[in-house]
Amino acid sequence: MNQHAKSAVLVSRTATVLVAEIDNRPVNALSHSVRAGLAAALDELERDDGIEAMVIASRGKLFSAGADITEFGSEMREPFLGEIVARLDSSPKPVVAAIAGRAMGGGLELALACHGRIANSDAGFALPEVKLGILPGSGGVVRLPRLVGVDPALTMIAEGKEVSAAAALDCGLIDRLADANLQEAAVSFAAELASPGALRRASTLPFPPFDRAQQEEARKRYAKKYRGREAPQRAVELFAMAAVTPFEEAARREYEVCRELLSTSQSRALRYSFQAEKAARKIENIPDNVEPLDIARAGVAGCGTMGRGIAIALLDAGIDVALYGRKEASLASAREAIAKTYASAVKRGRLTEDAVQGRLSRLATTTDISAMTGCDIVIETIAEDLEAKRELISAIDNVANDDTIIVTNTSFLDLEALATATSRPKNFAGMHFFNPANLMKLVENVRAKNSSAKTLVTLSTLAQRLSKTAVTVGAAEGFVANRMLSKRTREALFLLQDGATPAQVDRVLTEFGFPVGPFALADMAGLDVLAATRAARFDGMSERERGADIVERLVEAGRLGRKSGEGYYRYASDGRQSEDPSVAELLENHRRERGISARQIADEEVLERCLLALINEGANLVDTGTAARGSDIDVVWTRGFGFPTHLGGPMFWASERGLPFILDRLKHYSATVGPEFFAPSELIDRLAAENGRLVG
Numbered sequence: 276m277n278q279h280a281k282s283a284v285l286v287s288r289t290a291t292v293l294v295a296e297i298d299n300r301p302v303n304a305l306s307h308s309v310r311a312g313l314a315a316a317l318d319e320l321e322r323d324d325g326i327e328a329m330v331i332a333s334r335g336k337l338f339s340a341g342a343d344i345t346e347f348g349s350e351m352r353e354p355f356l357g358e359i360v361a362r363l364d365s366s367p368k369p370v371v372a373a374i375a376g377r378a379m380g381g382g383l384e385l386a387l388a389c390h391g392r393i394a395n396s397d398a399g400f401a402l403p404e405v406k407l408g409i410l411p412g413s414g415g416v417v418r419l420p421r422l423v424g425v426d427p428a429l430t431m432i433a434e435g436k437e438v439s440a441a442a443a444l445d446c447g448l449i450d451r452l453a454d455a456n457l458q459e460a461a462v463s464f465a466a467e468l469a470s471p472g473a474l475r476r477a478s479t480l481p482f483p484p485f486d487r488a489q490q491e492e493a494r495k496r497y498a499k500k501y502r503g504r505e506a507p508q509r510a511v512e513l514f515a516m517a518a519v520t521p522f523e524e525a526a527r528r529e530y531e532v533c534r535e536l537l538s539t540s541q542s543r544a545l546r547y548s549f550q551a552e553k554a555a556r557k558i559e560n561i562p563d564n565v566e567p568l569d570i571a572r573a574g575v576a577g578c579g580t581m582g583r584g585i586a587i588a589l590l591d592a593g594i595d596v597a598l599y600g601r602k603e604a605s606l607a608s609a610r611e612a613i614a615k616t617y618a619s620a621v622k623r624g625r626l627t628e629d630a631v632q633g634r635l636s637r638l639a640t641t642t643d644i645s646a647m648t649g650c651d652i653v654i655e656t657i658a659e660d661l662e663a664k665r666e667l668i669s670a671i672d673n674v675a676n677d678d679t680i681i682v683t684n685t686s687f688l689d690l691e692a693l694a695t696a697t698s699r700p701k702n703f704a705g706m707h708f709f710n711p712a713n714l715m716k717l718v719e720n721v722r723a724k725n726s727s728a729k730t731l732v733t734l735s736t737l738a739q740r741l742s743k744t745a746v747t748v749g750a751a752e753g754f755v756a757n758r759m760l761s762k763r764t765r766e767a768l769f770l771l772q773d774g775a776t777p778a779q780v781d782r783v784l785t786e787f788g789f790p791v792g793p794f795a796l797a798d799m800a801g802l803d804v805l806a807a808t809r810a811a812r813f814d815g816m817s818e819r820e821r822g823a824d825i826v827e828r829l830v831e832a833g834r835l836g837r838k839s840g841e842g843y844y845r846y847a848s849d850g851r852q853s854e855d856p857s858v859a860e861l862l863e864n865h866r867r868e869r870g871i872s873a874r875q876i877a878d879e880e881v882l883e884r885c886l887l888a889l890i891n892e893g894a895n896l897v898d899t900g901t902a903a904r905g906s907d908i909d910v911v912w913t914r915g916f917g918f919p920t921h922l923g924g925p926m927f928w929a930s931e932r933g934l935p936f937i938l939d940r941l942k943h944y945s946a947t948v949g950p951e952f953f954a955p956s957e958l959i960d961r962l963a964a965e966n967g968r969l970v971g
């Protein structure tokens with residue numbers, strides 16, 4: 276083979292087939308250099324009479340992650356992807372895509388414009404543009420349904436779902452799976468397609484029917500599933516158009532819609548969120564080359580709700596678990612609960628019986644703390660009692676290997692007071708999981724004063740292995756997540772005192788885009804649990820906050836939330852939630868006793884007070900360095916508390932509204948509700964003066 280490099284595409288040839296390999300690692304994004312390289316390869320294919328066909332392949336771990344996201348927002352340089360795709364489609368000589376790893380977005384669109392597609396069995400296929408608030412713009416919408424049918428195509432395009440190589444073969448997205456050598460098989464396939472009459476173009480196939488009833492059904496489904504999101508609805512619209520429009524014109528319209536969506540605030544927010552998650556992986560003041568400790572075996576000390584959830588998350592990630600509890604009876608119920616969770620995963624078709632047995636065989640339960648010897652990490656998960664935690668952490672420290680990392684899952688205790696219970700402050704930190712720990716996607720890794728770089732990098736890597744997003748934060752009280760949440764909860768309670776109803780507050784916040792409002796959420800968490808948290812924070816509370824003892828009143832009345840059938844709401848036996856006049860009465864009495872007269876509160880005030888409480892505290896956390904960057908706060912809120920990703924997160928939202936406006940509203944509520952709750956953060960004050968932003 277004679278090989279020469281053309282920008283980020285390596286071109287070589289066999290006797291009659293040209294092979295163009297995309298080489299733009301790490302993810303083979305279709306940057307200008309790749310597009311230019313592909314255009315040059317196409318020139319060669321067209322020019323050289325000795326060449327009969329071409330294969331587009333790749334180097335590195337994936338075929339291509341699609342368009343280069345970093346080029347969005349700047350002037351795109353020719354050749355555009357659309358031109359390359361059009362040239363591929365109309366090429367009189369066949370082109371085959373040889374897909375190793377993932378083909379995503381524009382990368383898949385490139386493959387769809389080829390005349391044949393062959394893949395390795397571990398390949399994956401996705402058009403994830405919708406997650407960035409846009410839609411495929413280089414033929415994905417007009418070609419994919421022609422190959423696979425409307426429903427599978429809509430699932431990929433409007434939902435961004437990835438399909439496996441086996442599923443892709445099944446639905447006709449690819450033509451073949453390669454047995455061994457993908458490139459050789461692709462070259463033979465391309466040569467076959469060069470025989471007369473063998474070449475097939477997706478663009479010449481009919482677009483399958485997509486009638487009004489199907490369109491209506493899809494629209495409704497996506498309105499419910501992706502509330503407030505624009506792109507899924509535009510996908511249905513585009514499908515409807517493409518079903519009745521000639522190919523070329525439909526392709527042009529697809530491109531225009533992609534461009535339109537690119538300039539929407541939703542797309543800006545979603546692209547920002549993608550980058551914010553990448554940024555969160557970078558731990559402040561830690562060099563890039565620190566290697567994590569390899570975690571093969573983990574100890575979980577404490578077998579309550581959190582310990583069980585964490586154990587499941589570790590087992591799911593292929594890590595052996597030693598689960599420690601003080602009493603055999605609690606370990607037995609932990610084992611039973613874990614087995615029950617897995618049984619329900621089998622019932623739902625998420626796991627096979629074999630996979631469950633494999634996981635359970637890696638779980639050891641013990642009442643002997645010395646079982647923590649030999650664990651690479653031990654996660655302490657017992658109740659929030661400083662002395663009890665110190666005692667357990669010290670016992671773990673005594674038996675653990677020297678390089679074992681010990682972490683606490685505390686959500687608010689003083690991390691330094693826990694660190695001094697060990698003889699290894701460098702190997703100690705916090706890892707704050709959220710309940711249910713096996714499902715929740717967020718972890719706060721909490722940096723103690725002496726936590727080493729290796730410890731923090733290990734926790735960040737472990738979180739990724741557990742399929743969670745980790746944000747590394749400082750050890751301020753409540754860290755980032757709960758500290759901000761407590762400010763919103765406080766404000767929501769003040770709103771009730773002032774005259775709002777739980778249903779109004781919840782409605783306003785769900786209309787904004789939260790999946791659930793603060794009071795429905797409180798009922799899920801259990802009002803007794805929240806009352807206990809308030810009791811633990813009592814000393815640090817202001818007079819007004821202490822007086823807003825609505826949760827305590829509800830608990831006294833036996834209303835513990837969903838679990839008792841009554842909380843802020845009443846719950847029917849089928850779980851349906853309704854307003855309860857006795858809660859209105861309880862609130863009325865509460866106000867009367869405190870001499871507060873209820874007033875009509877506008878929805879706008881409800882929203883502003885709840886969001887400003889978050890934004891102001893978030894800014895304080897950035898200003899004091901508890902959060903390394905504003906975008907980390909947004910990751911916590913979008914991943915942990917359902918802040919709508921298409922609005923970016925509280926810091927992004929505030930920056931988009933403009934900090935002078937935010938400052939003005941903070942001053943307003945500082946004067947009307949109280950300066951101790953809304954005195955503007957110094958950071959907002961400073962940034963508003965220069966019209967700056969809380970995020971990049």
Ligand code: 3HC
Pocket residue numbers: 301302304340341342343344345356377379380381382384403404407410411412413415553
């Ligand atoms: N463009 C530019 N950079 C990209 C990129 C892209 N499409 N996809 C990933 N990267 C960057 C990441 O930002 C990261 O950079 P960093 O090291 O500086 O932080 C680096 O590549 C490695 O990425 P990850 O850390 O995410 O690596 P993973 O192995 O965890 O995941 C991935 C790889 C699955 C490809 C994941 O990065 C991903 O999902 N990327 C987004 C893919 C996507 O949305 N494609 C559609 C683009 S839009 C499009 O194609 C429009 C077209 O229709 C016209």
